[in-house]
Amino acid sequence: MRHDETGQRPTCCPAHPALLTRREALALAAAGTALAASGWQPGASAAPAAAATAAAGPALAGAQAAFLALSQRLTGHDDLDAETAARIHQAMAGRSADFPGQSEHLARLAQDAASPEAVLESAAAAGLRETALAIVAAWYTGTVGSDSSGTVVAYRNALMYRPVSDAMSAPTYCPAGPAWWTREPPPTGVSAPVERPAGHAPTTGTPEEKERPETTPHGEPQGSGHVRAS
Numbered sequence: 610m611r612h613d614e615t616g617q618r619p620t621c622c623p624a625h626p627a628l629l630t631r632r633e634a635l636a637l638a639a640a641g642t643a644l645a646a647s648g649w650q651p652g653a654s655a656a657p658a659a660a661a662t663a664a665a666g667p668a669l670a671g672a673q674a675a676f677l678a679l680s681q682r683l684t685g686h687d688d689l690d691a692e693t694a695a696r697i698h699q700a701m702a703g704r705s706a707d708f709p710g711q712s713e714h715l716a717r718l719a720q721d722a723a724s725p726e727a728v729l730e731s732a733a734a735a736g737l738r739e740t741a742l743a744i745v746a747a748w749y750t751g752t753v754g755s756d757s758s759g760t761v762v763a764y765r766n767a768l769m770y771r772p773v774s775d776a777m778s779a780p781t782y783c784p785a786g787p788a789w790w791t792r793e794p795p796p797t798g799v800s801a802p803v804e805r806p807a808g809h810a811p812t813t814g815t816p817e818e819k820e821r822p823e824t825t826p827h828g829e830p831q832g833s834g835h836v837r838a839s
Contacts, residue, residue, distance in 0.1 A: 672709060673698050675716040682719040682728050683745050684768060693748075696762035700753035701743070703760075711740045 677694040681687050701708045718731040732741040747753045751767030753760045765779045775795045783789070 672713065676712050679712065679716040679719050679728075680744060680748060682722055683725055683741060684748050685725045686768065689748070690763075690766055693763045693766055697744070697747045697753060700760040700762055701747065704754055704758075708740070711737055712744075715741055715744075 673691075673695045676698045677689060677691055680689055680694055680697070698712065701712075705711075714735060715728075715732055715737055718735060718737075719728045722728040722731060729738060729741055732738045743753075747762065749768045751761060751763035751769075753762055765782060767779070770777075770779045785792075
């Protein structure tokens, strides 16, 4: 099969999947040479990684499931995202080698807790209050750690955006089409103010002067009945 000077198939000839152009053949040859020089073998590096992942899979999945249940008890939200929970668990474990054990301990404490406050009380008694609060902070801010090495685990799904999600979206996210802000805002659930009849006019704060009885030149009220001695 002939090719033109650019190495492309002539447009008059139908393409065949088994035929390569000169350019494609040279690219494949270069790639094969580079792989051979590196000593790479098909499946050589993927097999150990896959085996390690498969071996740690059940234990890791169980720990992350327990962490999700713990997060639900701590935050009071039953609809937390499992993928976000896995990210938080992985990020916190990467920052502290003690976190996996602390998380398991907190998960056991949270099983019998009836409210987030009860979980925090149990965590405080076990000396794990700060760890519990760090988990809550990660869910609400979407970030694990507040220093320069912090890890972003969620943005739009951070819990801090939920209280206003009916009227506002996460920053940089458009909740609707153009000019969405011109629409009527959603109801707030607050009743309208009730008009009450007006009462007495407010005073100015200055006491009103009262009429005083007339006095005699000697300073005694008239008609007081007081008789001076002559």
